[in-house]
Amino acid sequence: MLIKSNDLLIRNLAQQSVVWFKAANAYVLVAPQMAKLIERIGKGLDDKALIDWSQKNLKLSKHQSEALLKATFKLIAELNVTKPVIKSALQIADKHQDYAFIKYYKIGHFVVKASFESEALAFLIHPKFDHLSVAETPFNTEFEVSLQNEQLILKVDNLVVGTWAKNEVEYFQGKFSMCLITQLYGKAESEWMGVFHASALSDGKNSVLFMGDSGNGKSTLAALLMAKGFGLLA
Template identity: 40%
Template sequence: MNNKLAPTYQRMFGKYWVLWYFKSNNYSVIETEFKTLLDFYLHSDTLDEFSAKISSVDDVSDVKTVVNNLDTYLESCNASSASQLDASPAYKTSKRHIERQYRIKDKLITIFYDTDLVEKTIHPSLAHLETNAQPKKSAITFDLYTDNGQLNLFKNQQLITSVPQRDYHLVQGKFIMQLLTVIHAKEESDWIGTFHGSTVSDGTNSVLFIGKSGKGKSTLCALLAAHGFELLADDVSPMLSDNSHIYHNPTAISIKEGAFGTLQPMVPGFDDLPITLFNTTKGSLKYIPTKYPNKDNYPCKAIIMVNYEPNSKTQLESASVKEILETLIPDSWLSNHPKHAEQFLDWLVATPLYQITYSDTERVIETISAVFNGLEDNY
């Protein structure tokens, strides 16, 4: 009855449906029963017609309450969460207190920071790429500084984003997106999205590992990298629209203090890596640089949600699309272009979804190796 609020795209995953809404760029996961009611509602012209349709499948005593619930659901799905700046902050050269240069492939990147604390939001993950060379001109220049309670990111003195200082992670994600456009010679509009997850390759295919903070995602990827796998991307995994491949993100792997003991004997030079203390929530961190992969992009053939539990058995199970998206979506950036949303859903439908619980490092490496072997058999 209110078709203007209808989802733009929808895909079925077993007992779940994933709906995408163009107006808000929101993804919603609902069960089949609710989807049936929603379809009846969207394809009815009057309340009486809707009432007749649902009475054929369910005994509903209060149709108006059902309609109100559906209206509320659709309005929330169509509500945009994007915030707008009241005013665009002006660029200030006077904030250039710290200068760092990084060489990534054949590109030279210069970043200016205003304080040591702001520098810690970006530099530790790129420190292994720092160079002291003084070429004629950088490929790109970034400025990152705080002003009036806002954290501002500029590229070539043009504002990219400005967020409250407490939301520094949003600037980190936006910076990586801009960095990737430079090193892969792409535009931001070329990407389906940047997923909050780490991607590992066996040289043929890749697997995206996701998980909430502290669940062992980065530690597992560091273990795999130490045992012959290629780290394609840590924490931010970009997918290109042209081929739906995950592309290389050159930042180092961020490791929390709780994993130091596990990785120390496996990572050469681990003790020499500096400790970064950014805030009390994250605690002490070390950043492990890894070798460049043989290729800068691979097809992603599976998603695995990681859950480290002390003294647990290693267990690989199927995961629901609801569990996967509830973990993947919140800190990911996904393009709002309809073509990209459709590509994302098509890729998701064709991709096996798993969850793994582990504590034994040897066993989990064997299990992940078996997953990769299975992907090669299937493709």
């Protein structure tokens, strides 16, 4: 089966439908007709039943129904993909690592030693903390950043806390900052409450939270929905 019902979440939103894919933890806005078709694919209907349903309920010709089904299958195949787990990064925890760029950051009485495999990797983090730089001194915690198999590796006190592909730099930077905060305050990440860079709206009964990178249209979509009667939560 291409996808199962419990791997989907479908909600109607004005003239569009939001389909969330559990595997990729991603959502897409589609026409209600396609959302209904995706829902039936999740229920296990075969191709003939899906085409017959499209002809009867969407008033499409057989050719149009086949084209819609093909496009829907393609969409599901692209989004119903689980991000692979990188295992190789865990193997470097006990390996000796030479670092070309080492900095010490002091926050109050707390000192962080940050070791980077290269200056290029340091550039991803150092500019943000440059104003906290001090000369070499005893430290409370050590952060190590390296690159292996095209994966960014972050270690805190010699433990690998995460790996990221090169196109996931923002996630790596966010994790670095989050680990720094947890070390500084001595609290686990689960004890913190985060504020997402997002737009949240409500119709008075239900709420929806739009998350994504800057420039992807969250604020624009929020403005359009507010013009249609939705209230802005955040």
